[in-house]
Amino acid sequence: MSNKLPQNFEDLISKAQDLELYSKFIQQINKDFLLANIDLDFETDILPSSLKYLLHEEIFKLIQNKFAEYLNLLYIIDVSEHKIKQLDGSDTLKLSENVTFLVLQREWQKVWFRKMYS
Numbered sequence: 001m002s003n004k005l006p007q008n009f010e011d012l013i014s015k016a017q018d019l020e021l022y023s024k025f026i027q028q029i030n031k032d033f034l035l036a037n038i039d040l041d042f043e044t045d046i047l048p049s050s051l052k053y054l055l056h057e058e059i060f061k062l063i064q065n066k067f068a069e070y071l072n073l074l075y076i077i078d079v080s081e082h083k084i085k086q087l088d089g090s091d092t093l094k095l096s097e098n099v100t101f102l103v104l105q106r107e108w109q110k111v112w113f114r115k116m117y118s
Helices: 009-018 022-035 048-065 067-077 081-085 092-116
Strands: none
Touching: 009 048, 009 067, 009 092, 022 048, 022 067, 022 092, 048 067, 048 092, 067 092, 081 092
């Protein structure tokens, strides 16, 4: 099994579904958002397109209106500060889309590692 991180949303979702880890992936997202005190709770059978849309919307709102909570969320999820700093911050919509993927990628990594090393 490849340890390579998925490079796009579709790849990530297909890996999660192939390994039957999609519901664990959603649970991990819910757990970290709860730890960050962000009121977002997904059903474990949420459609991937809805997950992406709602998560993107939430991250966009956090960047716009609750920057401290946004930073706290990134810290709790453990998104690479280096990767965040590489993003172009001039367009908030594009930035939030890229951050959404980094969040999903990191959450996937946690679930994948737990599965591989448990």
